Amino acid sequence: MRTKLVICDLDGTLVDTAPDIAAAVNYALAGEKRPSLSLGQVRNLIGEGARATVAKALAQSRAHVQPDESSRLAERGAMDRLMQAYACYLLSDRASDSTVYHGVSSTLAALHAAGVKLALITNKEERFAYPLLKAHGLQRWFDPIVCGDTLAARKPDPIVVQHCLERHQLRPEHAVVVGDSGFDVAAAHAAGVRCLYVDYGYGGPNVPAPDAQLHAFAELLDHLGFDEQTHHVRSFT
Template identity: 45%
Template sequence: MYSLYLFDLDGTLVDTAPEITDATNALLASARLPQVDEALVRQWIGHGTRELLAQAVAHVSGRAVDILRGDGTLDALMPAFSLHYLEHCGRRSRVYPQVEAALDGLRDRGARLAVITNKEERFAFPLLERHGLRDYFQLVVCGDTLPAKKPDPMPITHCLKRFSVSAAQAVFVGDSEIDVKTARAAGVACWAVPYGYNHGRPIQSAGPDRVIESFAELVEQPERRLLLID
């Protein structure tokens, strides 16, 4: 058993794609731009809200993403998007099955729990609060908490230092190639769920140390896991 469990948020703990799609389409409608499908939004989640918005606007306008990132368009749109997202935050997202039971089990065993997400603090904290998850975690590191975000290892190394835990005592649970790269860069194990947002690719292709079908596997006894392998 690890002493520190680090968790990604979107696509790992909570399925947020429906409400992110709602917020994105509300913004696009206000700008008289076409709507986008939820399936596309699921492919854009993972790099933070600003990048998701860049992808959405590029898709419906035909403009190049690289140009949008630097021409001031996103600076003009982000305040309105923030209002739309805060309005929709927690409305249509849902906590994945077995998440709360697993967090209860890990906490009961004395494990320390933290969230590492590229979502900005103004969105991450309300989301955790509205789903009753905030109190499970002793630390939440967001995309704007530190000078660097995933896939930079800084968020993980920050947690290791904060809890005085070695890399060998920690595991990062995520859903994407970004999470696997972050864990590798920090020297910690990475377990991945197959149901999240990995840009349309199977998570196995990212090479995590282990793929867990559900959060229930986080609290299974080692003996039971061996029996399942047999």
Template identity: 45%
Template sequence: MHDLVMFDLDGTLVETAPEIADAVNDLLHELGLPTVGEDLVKTWIGHGTRELMTHAYAHAAQLEVGSVRRAGTMDMLMPRFVPYYERRCGTRSRLYPDVLDALRSLRARKVRLAVVTNKEGRYVTPILMAQNIRAFFDLIVAGDTLAAKKPDPLPLQHCLDRFQVRRERALFVGDSQLDVQAARAAGVEVWAVPYGYNMGQPIADSHPDRLIATMAALSEAGCTAGVA
């Protein structure tokens, strides 16, 4: 039984790769560089847009990722990427199967809900609003909300503290090794979905507590609020 369920965003609740790829390619086109495919973009999702764009630029420019980091190239490029992605947010994203029903079910049982993502906050709300699910969440912890992000346990601990929920009464649902590592470090149970991104690797290899086919498992498990 859980009093608090925390969710990753990209690859867990919402399929965002198509519009992320659009925004990345908008910038690459402006720079006169070759565009990159959506399947490749999926392998870069998880660490936030700056890291994603670092990999995309390095790939398109045929440079080493480390050399792009050392050169400070992203300090110049990220302000140019922001408006592209802001315009693309919500344009080609979609909810994964059973997400809406699961959120409704959890809400009906008075479970507290939070989004914990490494995506920067300016992009999170537009995506949630576009999918009509923002109202389900009591708290959003983005990649730039706190001093650290996943796989650091701080974002999950922040949620536990905010709602005064014991770690054994909380659950984190994600799609990546970063999510499993953050949950383990926070002492929180972690379930994972196999349809997400996880840098192109099978999430089963990260050994979550449970691998679920869709969010329907949350309804079937009967997550119910109790005494924290």
């Protein structure tokens, strides 16, 4: 069965956003006089959207404060301040350390040239996702772009994958999801779609039950039976 639609995750799959997210998290924590987290710690918090990432960062930071102070920081007002500071940093010119993974742009271009449709599903909110995609010249490839606040639910809910299928009037067997987390696998499988797991992202090497594992995004071409050099589809499976 030929694959007609590739549905991509964003953070940890197309773009390494961890450096900017870590800087934004630590900027927000500093405003509340909280200790910073390492890049490795923040990488493990990415995947459920900005507010979840900030909330988990705050929870880790609480280990270094007294109980009464921790209680104060847990109030809604503190989270609102943290989110405001996080957004202020991430949407500023200071957030400039995100990089597109090797092979992503050429692979997307090759798939597009072969007539394969491309869609994007991310738990990143629209106000963060669209500037990031535009900054790296990726927005033009994807239709639709489904962010964490685009629909009534986000990954791992299958609605995000189903929305992409409906947009292109395709059946589940004609699509594949490419992502770096269990949320991607769960959303894909709940919608009846295969999921290819990239192990270089933020989910680590051991995510349960993907249909295949990729070590680089460009391996997607070979997995789908595509010859990048000749722009020829050998046999999509």
